[in-house]
Amino acid sequence: MESRKITLTPSSLKVLGEFGANIKMARLRRKLSAEQVAERADISRATLWNVERGSPSVALGIYYQVLFVLGFEKDILKVAADDVLGRKLQDAELTVRKRAPKK
Amino acid sequence: MESRKITLTPSSLKVLGEFGANIKMARLRRKLSAEQVAERADISRATLWNVERGSPSVALGIYYQVLFVLGFEKDILKVAADDVLGRKLQDAELTVRKRAPKK
DNA sequence: TTATAATGTTTATTATAATAAACAAATTGT
């Protein structure tokens, strides 16, 4: 099999790192220990540690469970939602196709 | 080892499913085929298929790569960012502690 | 200052994610 390793640019890693830091700050504001959040999210403390670092290799569902515990369960819908560029590109077409056009 | 299976509530799965659907719509608005996006994101088409379904078990880094290709690379920072509840809880304390309080 | 709890961090183990490949089904464009 070919390598599955996820390779991100430094600036991408920085964005994810900031994301993880936001999660950690939200936990501290709530005065919850890592152990408490890990237990409520049904994950190990080691995995929460990776989450709070913004590790790219942690599953989205794990992130979601943590976000849920902290009360951010709807925030994920803010991502890829208001598609300014997409709406511009769509201006020409009135309908949304079910598939990409043939090459 | 204990089970690692990620179990989410139906409503959580629904939220993630909506997230995946947003990603797919953004791709179609750009008139990109699944193959094109998978190639640019350096993932397989099978994995992109899971992404567009909002699968919880796909790594955050994979989602991020797809979002990057579609131009949403900063959107992740909208999550867990404006912490209304957190700021309220923090009102009493002036400082942000580095750790949760002792039990 | 000191005791203690919280966090940092690594490692071995094993369940599972990502892949390639294949084929079927559905949509598009002519």
Add this chain to the structure above:
DNA sequence: ACAATTTGTTTATTATAATAAACATTATAA
């Protein structure tokens, strides 16, 4: 209608994520 392409979907393989457990370090609060 038809041909070509895109998407849906599954499966076997194997690299890796999540875990538990351990110990070190650091912050808290008495």
